[in-house]
Amino acid sequence: MDTRQLETLLAIQQHGGFAAAARAVNLTASAVSQQIAALEAELGTQLFDRSRRPPVLTVKGAEMVRSAQSILQIVRETKASVGSGPVRGTMAFGSLRTGASSLVPKSLATLRASYPDLHFRLRVGMSEELMSEVVSGQLDAALVADHVAVPASLRWTPVMTEPLIVLTPPATGGLSIDELVNTVPYVRYRTQVPLARQIDTEIARLGVAPRQIVSVNTMSAVVGCVQAGLGFAIVPQVALQDMVTASLDWFPFGSPPIHRRLGLVRRATSRREEVLVALVAALTHHGRPRDTHD
Numbered sequence: 001m002d003t004r005q006l007e008t009l010l011a012i013q014q015h016g017g018f019a020a021a022a023r024a025v026n027l028t029a030s031a032v033s034q035q036i037a038a039l040e041a042e043l044g045t046q047l048f049d050r051s052r053r054p055p056v057l058t059v060k061g062a063e064m065v066r067s068a069q070s071i072l073q074i075v076r077e078t079k080a081s082v083g084s085g086p087v088r089g090t091m092a093f094g095s096l097r098t099g100a101s102s103l104v105p106k107s108l109a110t111l112r113a114s115y116p117d118l119h120f121r122l123r124v125g126m127s128e129e130l131m132s133e134v135v136s137g138q139l140d141a142a143l144v145a146d147h148v149a150v151p152a153s154l155r156w157t158p159v160m161t162e163p164l165i166v167l168t169p170p171a172t173g174g175l176s177i178d179e180l181v182n183t184v185p186y187v188r189y190r191t192q193v194p195l196a197r198q199i200d201t202e203i204a205r206l207g208v209a210p211r212q213i214v215s216v217n218t219m220s221a222v223v224g225c226v227q228a229g230l231g232f233a234i235v236p237q238v239a240l241q242d243m244v245t246a247s248l249d250w251f252p253f254g255s256p257p258i259h260r261r262l263g264l265v266r267r268a269t270s271r272r273e274e275v276l277v278a279l280v281a282a283l284t285h286h287g288r289p290r291d292t293h294d
Helices: 003-015 018-025 029-042 057-081 103-114 125-137 176-184 194-206 220-226 273-286
Strands: 090-097 118-124 142-146 154-168 188-189 214-218 235-236 249-252 259-267
Touching: 003 018, 003 125, 003 188, 018 029, 029 057, 090 103, 090 125, 103 235, 103 273, 118 214, 125 142, 125 259, 142 273, 154 194, 154 220, 154 273, 176 273, 188 194, 188 220, 188 235, 194 235, 214 220, 220 235, 220 249, 259 273
Parallel strands: 090 118, 090 142, 188 214
Antiparallel strands: 142 259, 154 235, 154 249, 154 259
16 A cells, blocks of 8 residues: 555545546556555455446445545655755645635745745635645645635634625726616626625625626636626626736725635644745735725
């Protein structure tokens, strides 16, 4: 039994199948199958029921997944504890998509000044799946939104509060939200993340359904559609960081303005606590409100 086999087992459980796991861990599907077959032979039990498609974990397989999570976490923490000198190695960090384009890269760049020997692995995904990977030890920490339930085993540290804003296409500046809903098409952010659900809920509170012209599943594409003049959109202010939006106007959404919080989640005890404290400070600094019209 080696750590590569255990990491592959967790990848299959996380991604829902051998083929998806192979893509995630950069192996061929046959290599993934061989690793699991070797692990099963050593343990003397089947970890997957292969009579079903895709194969599903057996009871023993589910037990092994829990053991693998604990073993890999112990291995990582042991490697960190016996080391000396400068902080080095790789920190695995997760980020929701709206934070991954500017906020997180800037914050990681800030850490480089204090930890030049540290490397980073950035995983971009949805808040719920990122928190699950922090719990399992696959990630050291993650930046997630506040509209999700944080497991009891994790600590949540807020790093920024940002408003939702109404982003308007060229030549429509000065219109109120009611006027936009009635006269300008709507660009909808549609994906299975808390932010999209929050925006849909607040739009519904207006009492008038906007005329949707397009729905897209990335925030950068939403902003691009508004820039192209397709319609208006509701976005978090962080979506405008470092984007060329000089031709666009925006104003706070809601009265009073509606906000969302982003925060860092990590396990109660972490081998990277010193680095994570510095990362919280960097995220807080780079997440401070700025006038995106400048």
